[in-house]
Amino acid sequence: MPTEDDVRRALGAVPAPDGAASLADSPSLSKISVLGSRVIFSIETTPEKAGAIEPIRRAAEAAVKAVPGVSDVLVALTAEREPGSAPAPRPAASPMAARGAREAAPGAGTPQRPQGHSGAGVPGVRHIVAVASGKGGVGKSTTAANLALALKKQGLRVGLMDADVYGPSVPTLFGLHSKPEIEGKQMKPLEAHGLKIMSIGFLVDAGTAMIWRGPMVMSALTQMLTEVAWGELDILVVDMPPGTGDAQLTMAQRVKLSGAVIVSTPQDLALADARRGVAMFRKVDVPILGLVENMSYYCCPECGHRADLFGHGGARAEAQAMGTPFLGEIPLAVEIRAQSDAGSPIVAQDPEGAHAKAYGGIAELLWKRLTEGAPGRVARAIVIER
Numbered sequence: 001m002p003t004e005d006d007v008r009r010a011l012g013a014v015p016a017p018d019g020a021a022s023l024a025d026s027p028s029l030s031k032i033s034v035l036g037s038r039v040i041f042s043i044e045t046t047p048e049k050a051g052a053i054e055p056i057r058r059a060a061e062a063a064v065k066a067v068p069g070v071s072d073v074l075v076a077l078t079a080e081r082e083p084g085s086a087p088a089p090r091p092a093a094s095p096m097a098a099r100g101a102r103e104a105a106p107g108a109g110t111p112q113r114p115q116g117h118s119g120a121g122v123p124g125v126r127h128i129v130a131v132a133s134g135k136g137g138v139g140k141s142t143t144a145a146n147l148a149l150a151l152k153k154q155g156l157r158v159g160l161m162d163a164d165v166y167g168p169s170v171p172t173l174f175g176l177h178s179k180p181e182i183e184g185k186q187m188k189p190l191e192a193h194g195l196k197i198m199s200i201g202f203l204v205d206a207g208t209a210m211i212w213r214g215p216m217v218m219s220a221l222t223q224m225l226t227e228v229a230w231g232e233l234d235i236l237v238v239d240m241p242p243g244t245g246d247a248q249l250t251m252a253q254r255v256k257l258s259g260a261v262i263v264s265t266p267q268d269l270a271l272a273d274a275r276r277g278v279a280m281f282r283k284v285d286v287p288i289l290g291l292v293e294n295m296s297y298y299c300c301p302e303c304g305h306r307a308d309l310f311g312h313g314g315a316r317a318e319a320q321a322m323g324t325p326f327l328g329e330i331p332l333a334v335e336i337r338a339q340s341d342a343g344s345p346i347v348a349q350d351p352e353g354a355h356a357k358a359y360g361g362i363a364e365l366l367w368k369r370l371t372e373g374a375p376g377r378v379a380r381a382i383v384i385e386r
């Protein structure tokens with residue numbers, strides 16, 4: 001098995017982006033993770049310089065791939081993220097246009113995957129459900145985490161995959177900071193509150209935003225889906241990257257989704273984004289399982305008074321207008337935020353409380369809709385050539 005020293009030696013021949021003798025000597029090089037035959041590290045840069053540093057990233061990847069015993073290399077570009085600032089810019093180029101990725105319609109001469117609700121691509125996983133939002137900051141990750149816990153509470157076997165590669169928040173939400181172990185050829189998901197959890201944030205330095213190029217997103221996503229020992233799951237909840245750009249569209253196609261849940265806040269603007277989210281999934285024939293209205297109303301922790309901040313109920317009306325089910329509403333509550341920050345989501349912390357019940361109701365409707373048969377879909381295969 002390769003060692004960290006072997007990797008460093010190889011990086012000694014790669015130029016540095018900052019005038020250091022080599023990448024191995026550069027402060028821009030992150031900690032190196034060697035997980036069996038798989039090597040993961042990142043190079044720190046700024047979003048503006050990411051394009052210029054791409055050749056160095058590629059050279060580093062090639063140099064480490066040539067180290068005996070190395071099977072896979074993932075080199076990410078990362079940038080410091082100011083707390084509360086926007087995520088790093090998304091790749092401009094469509095991942096679909098990336099060399100090596102091509103789309104194939106079923107029956108176009110490529111091996112066909114099973115269709116519809118089979119969870120193809122992840123053996124043993126019955127349903128893969130995306131939790132998505134048209135824009136960032138609406139509480140998609142918080143909803144995905146608490147929904148996963150609420151599904152678990154119903155007795156289901158549940159996994160949570162953080163596909164929000166631009167700003168993985170699942171490590172913070174669950175207070176998980178260790179690296180996954182290797183089991184045979186696969187990474188073992190971490191576990192918390194009975195959930196199996198995987199995030200790109202477990203693999204690269206926390207506190208950085210990642211600057212991804214199309215093919216890297218695909219490779220990271222593929223690794224998290226197929227190279228993780230998920231075992232037998234009733235449902236894998238996928239926390240998608242926010243937005244409706246090419247990367248999100250590609251993910252929606254790449255993952256064999258049973259359906260998608262769209263999270264929105266009640267504001268008009270957020271609802272316009274939610275509409276775009278719904279349209280994106282419809283475009284690739286992924287059934288919309290329903291809309292969730294987050295930060296729906298304010299609930300005073302002192303007196304229990306309910307205040308509608310943005311005319312709550314907008315998402316319910318919007319869902320009706322779009323012909324999608326409305327799954328439920330979650331209030332804007334200090335405890336929900338505090339528990340997320342403390343690394344123990346509200347459903348785990350206070351499973352019998354009112355907020356847990358709200359998530360529970362959504363989970364119940366979601367599971368009902370999945371098992372009572374949301375409209376089937378013919379999944380289109382995307383073939384990644386390695």
Ligand SMILES: Nc1ncnc2c1ncn2[C@@H]1O[C@H](COP(=O)(O)OP(=O)(O)OP(=O)(O)O)[C@@H](O)[C@H]1O
Pocket residue numbers: 133135136137138139140141142143164167169241242294295330331332333334336337338340341
């Ligand atoms: N119902 C809620 N009540 C109070 N705070 C909430 C609620 N839902 C989410 N938050 C808080 O809002 C912030 C954003 O939430 P979260 O990270 O889940 O959003 P997101 O849509 O996943 O964002 P991004 O797309 O940028 O990752 C967090 O600080 C979270 O704790």
